[in-house]
Amino acid sequence: MSKRTINFPIDATVILIGGKWKCAILCHLMEGSTRSGQLRRMMFGITQKVLTEQLRELEADGLIAKLSTPGKVPMVEYAVTPLGATLTPIIEAMCNWGQDYLSAHGMDRPD
Incomplete structure (x- = not known):
């Protein structure tokens, strides 16, 4: 985490996983390691630039890891680190x- 003012413990959490895409990225990666192209297809509306930025920030903060498989065509996947996995109860909650809110307001869950 870059040097930012942290007044309360909740500030650290919000800084690390806040924003439009980080929770969604973590949610998908908690289901298993994934390539960035697969992530982009699962996340309607995210641009490649924003996805790359968000992945770099999550990696820099130690919540995900970039896994490279050597070969003729190297394969890069992203996975949740043990530290990132500690966020599972928060992401699930x-x-x-969100599902309860949508149901209570008669809204369909987006696919």
Whole structure:
């Protein structure tokens, strides 16, 4: 995490996983390691530039790792680190709350 003012512990959490895409990226990676192209296809509306930026920030903060498989055509995948995995209950609670909210307001879950 870059040097930012942290007044309360919640500030650290919001800085690390806040924004439009980081929670979604973590959610997908918690299901298993994935290549960036696969992530982009799963996340409607994200640009390659923004995805790359978000992946770099999550990696720099130690929440995900970039895994390279050597070969004729090197393959790069991203996976949640043990530190990132500690966010699982938080991400799951956010997903559950969102589903409850959508259901209570008669909204369909986006596919």
